[in-house]
Amino acid sequence: MKNIIKIGVSSCLVGEKVRWNGDHKQDRYVREILGNYFEYVPVCPEMEVGMGVPRETVALYGTLEAPKMISKTTKTDWTERMNHYLRGRINKLTHEDLCGYIFKSKSPSCGIARVPVFSETDRSKARHGAGMFANAFIKTFPLVPIEDEGRLNDAKIRDNFIVRVFSFNRLQKLFSKDFSKGALVAFHTRHKFLLLAHSRNHYTALGKLVANAKSLKPKEIKAEYSRLFMEALTYKSTPKKNTDVLLHMMGFLKKVLTKGEKEDLLTTLEDYRKELLPLIVPVTLIRHQVKKHNIEYLLDQVYLNPHPKELMLRNHV
DSSP states (O other): OOOOEEEEEEGGGGTOOOSTTSOOOOOHIIIIIGGGTEEEEEEOHHHHTTOOSSOOOEEEEEOSSSEEEEETTTOOBOHHHHHHHHHHHHHHHTTTTOOOEEEOTTOTTTOSSOEEEEOSSOTTOEEEEOOHHHHHHHHHOTTSOEEETTGGGSHHHHHHHHHHHHHHHHHHHHHHSOOOHHHHHHHHHHTHHHHHTTOHHHHHHHHHHHHTGGGSOHHHHHHHHHHHHHHHHHSOOOHHHHHHHHHHHHHTTTTTSOHHHHHHHHHHHHHHHTTSSOTHHHHHHHHHHHHHTTOHHHHTOGGGSSSOGGGOTTOOO
């Protein structure tokens, strides 16, 4: 059975004509590439709250903590209706098992940052924060990976987001079953090198948590493991971290590699560390040797296959 990974998305990004001017903001990467791997749950707060298409543009005013949504021309106040809508829509999304969300950047509803919130007394002044819907979503689902379509143009940010989405999906599947310390140990073991590539400190903290699992209630360990696991992956992997991980993996191969193979791998790793090669090159070489010599401990490591290879996420320098 195919594993369905559901993620939320701003409706305009997948081609729905819900923008204020009756148009869309279809994003090719979101729709044509990621759409092959995810089942989208499209949301357009402004359309769904009843503003219609076409419509007046709206903006946020007041405070970052409790902004008001007001239309720019007629000054219609949508705040109360939007807050009422948000409570119901967010509640519905709790039943969707979302593993990620891609928001429309800079939108007063969906922007995750850099959305202007204008002063009510001096509208030439503004602070910047999240849109009303995005803010409500983030507060309700703090562990769900989020990004906006603009930031996904950055290869490293895109890689990190996709890694977090697939990892969150595996985490959800682990904890959707009855709690088992054995299953948790196996999960933690499989993710060892992926975690080390992001945060050694978090890997250590998670290891201590797993070791003490019997002394905690299942609900407590699920919550704390999930929090630390997803927090670890927000730390960006770097050439140095990845090189350390791959050298560690080479340690499992030292008895089976020829002198020439070791030298080739070390040269490739050094070129990667200097950012002369993309990560996919040393990873592919290591993965080949792991399969060739059937190194069981490494065959199961998520780090070697964290997402579908067709996404080509490790192909940039």
